[in-house]
Amino acid sequence: MYQKLRPFIFKLEPEVAHSVVEYACKIALKIPTFLPCLANKFCFYDSLLEQKIDGMRFLNPIGLAAGFDKNATMIESLCAMGFSHLELGAVTPLAQSGNEKPRLWRHIQEESIQNAMGFNNDGANAVSARLDKCYPFVLPLGVNIGKNKATAQEDAIKDYITLAKVFSANTDYLSVNISSPNTPNLRDLQNETFVKELFSALCEVYKKPIYLKIAPDLEIDSALSLVESAINSGAKGIIATNTTLDYSLVANPKEKGGISGKVLAPKSREMLKQIATTLKTKQQKTTLISVGGIADAQEAYARIRLGANLIQVFSGIIFEGPSLLRRINSGLKNYLERDGFNHISEAVGVDL
Numbered sequence: 001m002y003q004k005l006r007p008f009i010f011k012l013e014p015e016v017a018h019s020v021v022e023y024a025c026k027i028a029l030k031i032p033t034f035l036p037c038l039a040n041k042f043c044f045y046d047s048l049l050e051q052k053i054d055g056m057r058f059l060n061p062i063g064l065a066a067g068f069d070k071n072a073t074m075i076e077s078l079c080a081m082g083f084s085h086l087e088l089g090a091v092t093p094l095a096q097s098g099n100e101k102p103r104l105w106r107h108i109q110e111e112s113i114q115n116a117m118g119f120n121n122d123g124a125n126a127v128s129a130r131l132d133k134c135y136p137f138v139l140p141l142g143v144n145i146g147k148n149k150a151t152a153q154e155d156a157i158k159d160y161i162t163l164a165k166v167f168s169a170n171t172d173y174l175s176v177n178i179s180s181p182n183t184p185n186l187r188d189l190q191n192e193t194f195v196k197e198l199f200s201a202l203c204e205v206y207k208k209p210i211y212l213k214i215a216p217d218l219e220i221d222s223a224l225s226l227v228e229s230a231i232n233s234g235a236k237g238i239i240a241t242n243t244t245l246d247y248s249l250v251a252n253p254k255e256k257g258g259i260s261g262k263v264l265a266p267k268s269r270e271m272l273k274q275i276a277t278t279l280k281t282k283q284q285k286t287t288l289i290s291v292g293g294i295a296d297a298q299e300a301y302a303r304i305r306l307g308a309n310l311i312q313v314f315s316g317i318i319f320e321g322p323s324l325l326r327r328i329n330s331g332l333k334n335y336l337e338r339d340g341f342n343h344i345s346e347a348v349g350v351d352l
C-alpha cells in the first residue's frame with residue numbers, strides 16, 4: 001500500500017509531506033478503532049525480542065529516532081505502528097522556528113535524506129505539557145535535548161540543565177544532542193571537558209537514564225575518548241549516530257544540512273563497532289543504540305551482532321513506510337532462530 005502511495009507523497013515538498021503525516025496522525029486519534037486496527041496490522045510481538053534495559057521495558061528493539069516527532073504530537077499513532085520506544089524532539093528550552101526553508105530534501109536514488117532543520121520546535125514548556133497528558137505511557141518515551149541557537153556557547157550547559165529539569169517527571173530517558181550539524185558550533189561541544197561537566201550536572205537533576213548521541217563524522221579516537229568521558233560522568237549509554245556532513249555520499253548534495261538514510265549505514269555501523277569493541281575490552285556495561293541507515297532486518301541484525309542493544313530508524317520509514325517495523329522485527333526473529341539464539345540478548349555483540 002505504501003509503495004503505491006509513495007509516488008504521490010514524494011510529489012509533495014518533504015516538509016509538507018511531513019505535515020500531512022502529522023495531521024493524519026491527529027485525525028487517526030479521532031476515528032474509533034482506527035489505531036487498534038493499525039496496531040493489529042503493524043505491531044509484531046515475540047518474547048524473543050523483548051528486553052529490559054536500564055529499567056525500561058522494550059517490546060522489540062526498534063525505536064523511532066529523534067527528529068520525526070519533534071513536538072510530541074504523534075505519540076499514540078506512532079505507538080500503533082509498532083515502535084518499542086519513541087525519541088521525541090529535539091526540544092530546546094525556548095520555542096524556535098529553525099533554519100530558513102527549504103531545509104529538507106530527499107535523495108531518492110540513494111534512499112537518503114538531507115536536513116538542515118535547525119531544531120525547529122515548540123519549546124520545552126509546550127512539549128512538556130503534552131507529555132504530562134500521556135505520561136506514563138505504554139512505551140518508553142525519551143526526549144532529545146538541544147540548546148537554543150541564540151544561547152551563547154558558554155551558556156549551553158544551562159540550556160541542557162533547564163531541559164533536564166523540565167522533563168524529569170514526564171520522560172523515561174533523555175538523549176543529549178550535541179551532534180546536530182544544523183545549530184552553529186553545536187558540534188564543538190563534543191569535547192571531553194564539556195561532556196564531563198555536562199553529564200555530571202545533568203545526573204544531579206535527572207535521575208533516569210541519560211544517553212549521549214554522537215556524530216558519525218568524529219575521528220574514531222575522539223569519539224572513543226568522548227564516549228569514555230560521558231560514561232565516566234554518568235551517561236548510561238551512547239546513541240550512534242546522528243547525520244553526516246560527508247557530501248561525497250550522494251550524487252547531488254545540497255549546500256547545507258546533515259545526510260541520513262542508506263548512505264549513512266557504513267559510517268554508523270563502523271562507529272558502533274569501534275565503540276562496542278572498546279567497551280567490551282574494558283568490560284564496561286553500557287547501553288548502545290545504533291541508528292543510521294537501517295532499513296531492513298539484515299542491517300538491524302548486523303548492528304545487534306556488532307553490539308547494539310537497541311536500534312532506531314528514521315529515513316527507512318520515509319522510503320519503506322510503516323510496515324518496515326513489522327518486517328524488521330519478524331526478520332530478526334527468523335535470523336535469531338536460524339542462528340540458534342533463544343533470546344535477542346544472546347546475539348548482542350557476538351561479532352565483536
Ligand SMILES: Cc1cc2nc3c(=O)[nH]c(=O)nc-3n(C[C@H](O)[C@H](O)[C@H](O)COP(=O)(O)O)c2cc1C
Pocket residue numbers: 065066067068089090104113114115117119144177180213241242243259260261262264291292293294312313314315316
Ligand atoms: C528531518 C530530520 C530531522 C532530524 N532531527 C533530529 C533531531 O532533532 N535530533 C537528533 O538527535 N537527530 C535528528 N535527526 C537524525 C536522526 O535522529 C537519525 O540520527 C539520522 O537520521 C540517522 O538515522 P536514519 O538513517 O535512520 O535516518 C534528524 C533526521 C532527519 C532526517
